[in-house]
Amino acid sequence: MNHPEVSRSISKLPGVYRDPSRVIRDSSNLLKSTTGRHLKAEASSFVQNDGTSTRSLVLNGTISMNYRGNTYHIPVDIYLPPNYPIQPPIAFVRPVSTMMIKEGHRHVAADGMVYMPYLHSWRSHSHNLVDMCHNMSNIFGRDPPVFAKPAAPAPAPTPPSYNSVFSSFTPAARTPAPSPAPAPASSTFSNVMNKFSTVTGGGFMGYDKASTDTQSAEEKLAAEAKAANEAVEIARRADEKEAQEEKLKMELKMRLTHKIADILQSYKDLAELQMKHDLQDKALLDKARDFVQKASPSQPEIGDDENIEVVNTIDSNKAVMGQIAYLTQRKEELEGHHIELDQGIETLEAFIDAAKEEQKTKKEVSVDHLAVPSDIHSAQMLVLSAENQAINDALYFLDKALEKSEISLEDHLKAVRKLTKKQFLVRAHLLKIGQVKASERMSTM
Structure with a gap:
């Protein structure tokens, strides 16, 4: 079933996508999945590298990742280009104001653009958004892409705001992430985790630990994060159990179907065999009846009951x-x-x-005596065809030798260049002779 947000957003982008049904299906599957349930769809503009702006569907929000035994959420934007699914989606990490992109990250550039093997090897018939986000979550869990900005000295601590929710970003409101400055060892991603808690409900809640002035606030936020994680785990286990039960039902259905089909086929074979035997018996009985009727003379008239026996x-x-x-x-x-x-x-x-x-007693006939040309042109074509096939064999074995590293690439290229030049002349000669013979046949008609 299509997600209503995706359907509404696609209706605002008429004529943008070549395959809108695929866009709607993949986006709906992502928003309904566990990985993308904190994302939402909207129609937006995407500025490409050449400066042109195109309308497209963007999925923005957060995706979860597991880092050192805890679940955290990274804000991302996923753009679907007009050529989707032929062209892969474009993903960006969008750090909030207190976060910075990790310098020199292997899979995330300084502007937040995500590079990973799944997008590099994208295939329209086998890849999808759910698997892409799952791969992105695994990569971020191994190497987090963001860290906390160095905290500026504040004149006085202020009470934390526990109701601040980071709203979704639109491309017009976003600005490129600043170039991250080298951070001390304490400014690692674990510090971000101390500042940003797990998503509760679909928003991204956070607080500044340095500004906390009471222990009860920390305990309250930790309890909320634990409750959210437990809810996510319960939902995940329920989904896994439902999927396992559905898989078991399908397996039992298939096994029962195959078993019934085998039983019916055996009964069918047995019935066909029995019918065949019955038809044979019937034919024999009909033949015996005809024979008895022909062999028996007409019944004589019986005078009295004593002669019946x-x-x-x-x-x-x-x-x-x-x-x-x-x-x-x-x-x-x-x-x-x-x-x-x-x-x-x-x-x-x-x-x-x-x-x-x-x-x-008969001697073996040579193949040269079996193929006897009728004229000079046919003899030339026979010799040239044999030479063409010999060159094909030589090229084949040259490729095999290069594959097994028996000859160098330079020797291979020299030999191939020489043979292909000769093969071109042979084929051109064959073509010319064929044209001559065709003109001769036309003249004799």
């Missing part, structure tokens, strides 16, 4: 005699067929022996 006995004897005569005739026919079959076997064996003797 005698007439029945005579009819039975005549029927038996007729069957014996028929079987005797069939026996003689089968014996004649058997004699003919033996004679045919003897003739065939004699032919096979003669062929073997002839094969032993």
